[in-house]
Amino acid sequence: MTSSKPIRNVVFDMGGVLMNFDGPYFASLFTQTPEDARLLNDALFGTTMWSLLDSGTISHETMRRYAEHHLPERLHASLHECILHWPEHSAPIEATNDLAIRLHNEGYGIYLLSNASTRIMEQLGHAPALPHLDGYLVSAMERLMKPDPAVYQLLCTRYDLDPAECLFVDDNLDNCVGAEVAGMRSFHFTREPGHDAEALEACVRELS
CATH class of the missing domain: 3.40.50.1000 (HAD superfamily/HAD-like)
Structure with a gap:
């Protein structure tokens, strides 16, 4: 009623x-190609682990380590920069x-x-x-x-x-x-x- x-x-x-809040856009700011942006977004913003971060179930350190595991090493620096600085672009x-x-x-x-x-x-x-x-x-x-x-x-x-x-x-x-x-x-x-x-x-x- x-x-x-x-x-x-x-x-x-x-x-x-x-x-x-636009994960693909944020990822594009820290990568050089559309394919790398897709990989970064999928490993960070586009995973169910992001919801666990928001729930307080996992730490930011765990989120970083998970994303690193799903990215080629050449994108680890981009990942770290994105994690640190994406909120500035919201x-x-x-x-x-x-x-x-x-x-x-x-x-x-x-x-x-x-x-x-x-x-x-x-x-x-x-x-x-x-x-x-x-x-x-x-x-x-x-x-x-x-x-x-x-x-x-x-x-x-x-x-x-x-x-x-x-x-x-x-x-x-x-x-x-x-x-x-x-x-x-x-x-x-x-x-x-x-x-x-x-x-x-x-x-x-x-x-x-």
């Missing part, structure tokens, strides 16, 4: 919502940052819930919305990941939020479903017409 309570809080995902999605700041200034609670590693601030630090966040929760720090309803519930418990008064925004539909199971409403953000920042703002206004 859909809640009739007005929305008072908007909970944003990071990658794909507030910040760009650009803010300006429209959603602008919206988050505007909503915060209007009195909405603005929060972040991200599946990300313990190095999240190296990426999130570029987000204009960061100083305006009322709180955040990161999967690797909690050993909980979206779409587990427990991670949304933990956010609400930690910041004394009523899930029925929260709108969750994510580019992953499964994560949106997880939020709904936890009692929130959700918006599937894809940057396509009808699922972009303009549509998100219209959704917030309609539910407030």
Whole structure:
């Protein structure tokens, strides 16, 4: 049953919502050919081990060693540079940052819930919305990941939020479903017409 309570809080995902995350692009910055970029992306960003890093299950050192094992030695230096510096190339999605700041200034609670590693601030630090966040929760720090309803519930418990008064925004539909199971409403953000920042703002206004 859909809640009739007005929305008072908007909970944003990071990658794909507030910040760009594009593994193939990042890999291309540290390699010389498209084939090498593909190899680097597949060994680092494109493996299930990346999710284990975000879950806090493995360390960055383990991630590096795994990726090295799946790359020719000639690409190890590129791998190391990519691991160190890819967050610098994660650009803010300006429209959603602008919206988050505007909503915060209007009195909405603005929060972040991200599946990300313990190095999240190296990426999130570029987000204009960061100083305006009322709180955040990161999967690797909690050993909980979206779409587990427990991670949304933990956010609400930690910041004394009523899930029925929260709108969750994510580019992953499964994560949106997880939020709904936890009692929130959700918006599937894809940057396509009808699922972009303009549509998100219209959704917030309609539910407030």
